[in-house]
Amino acid sequence: MIVLERLTKSFNGIKVLNNLNIRFDDQKITVVIGRSGGGKSVMLKHIIGLIRPDSGRVLINGININTLKKKELNEIRKKFGMVFQDGALFDSINIFENIAFPVRQHTKLKESEIKDRVYSILSDVGLSGQELKMPAEISGGMRKRVGVARALILNPEIVLFDEPTTGLDPIMSDAINNLIISMHNKFKFTGIIISHNIEGAYKTGDVIAMLYDGSIIEIGSPAEIKSSKNPVVNQFVTGSMNGPINFNMI
């Protein structure tokens, strides 16, 4: 279980996270929605220790990761997979090597076993036959799928997805959402997805949380979020210009 407790973080005097509290349950998919620039990525980076909070705690299975030494933190990080917003694929090596990278770093598998694993996950994400291309040679949707494959190859307990569908056409978005669902059925990870695609959130999420003004203002099942009485949540999920969210803010 992952718990964020009274998390506060400012950049250059501007509070991005303000007393944020949330709990992510094991083996569930939680989708965090919120406006662009609202601090969703910052929240996600706290969970994996890329950013340290000004105050508050990040607890992974009861361990406060901000008190850990580098080596201990790295042990915790091995439980994680992360899909970055723009892929963050290593652009000097090909698709195969990108996906094999965590395997080579953290296991002593033989070359033939590495091959088996990579080919198997490549077919899971629908990229069989693309393994020799370089990251610059493939489309945005393919890059995201390579990112998913790289994040899942070591079968992690927890997977973080930073806007896996943003910037993709609706068909590709739906394909990625289906991919996440089928991978979740297969690997049973705890999933945290950042998104502002509300339809995708309903589809993939067991739980949906809304981040607004630096904290979580509402959390519940997709049905509960759909029928939320909170005017901010309501405005966001209906995608209306009119409501308490002023679009000149931020």
Added chain:
Amino acid sequence: MDELLSPFEGIGKYILKIIDELGSLIIYLWESVLSIFRYSINFGNLIDQMIFIGMDSFYVIGLTGLFTGMVLSLQAYYAAKIVGVTYMIGPTVALSMTRELGPVLTALMITARCGSSMASEIGTMKVTEQIDALEVMAVDPYYYLSIPRILAAMIMLPIMTILCSLIGIIGGYIVYAYVLGLNHMVYIEKIYQYMKLSDIYNGLLKAVFFGIIIATISTFKGFETTGGSKGVGRFTTQAVVLSSIYILFADYILTSILF
């Protein structure tokens, strides 16, 4: 009055900034060295980097050495002719190359070719979150990116320096024997007579330090990069300028200690 002082104020600020940066650099180098003990060396990456530094700079360093040796020979001739000691041209070229110009010119050329690409490669990885991706995958970026580059530069700089000096001495010989038409045996004999082994060793020791300087500063600036592709350009330029300044500065310090 303020107007008059402002250049000095500017220089003062610049010096303070450089000293401040020196502190961060030393901490960074220390962190990187610690990561060797935490993990162990990745020989595959090290060899890649050594090849990169060697191959990428081979021709430019050969040419630099050649022309420098040739011009040294020519310049030395004008002075030596006056006092009738043209037999000293060989030692002049050889000593200048091994003690001073070989190490420094090699270091500056490698800064331009390899330091800049180290900074821009790591800088690009930083702004495209590839460094974050390494960290998330529990791979220490210092261990993975800095150490192979710093070690490779430490090893390759002396090798490239030998190349540069050797070609420089040959360049000097070509001018001595074929352009100036002097007795080529004298050139070689006098070099043997006046050059000590310590001249070569000390030059190579300089090169080792220059290698550490180039790779440390260039990778450090890469990791510091922010501000998208424009930032990559800015930090790469900083890496080249700062490395060059530190090389010249360290050259003076080392020369006064070693020779």
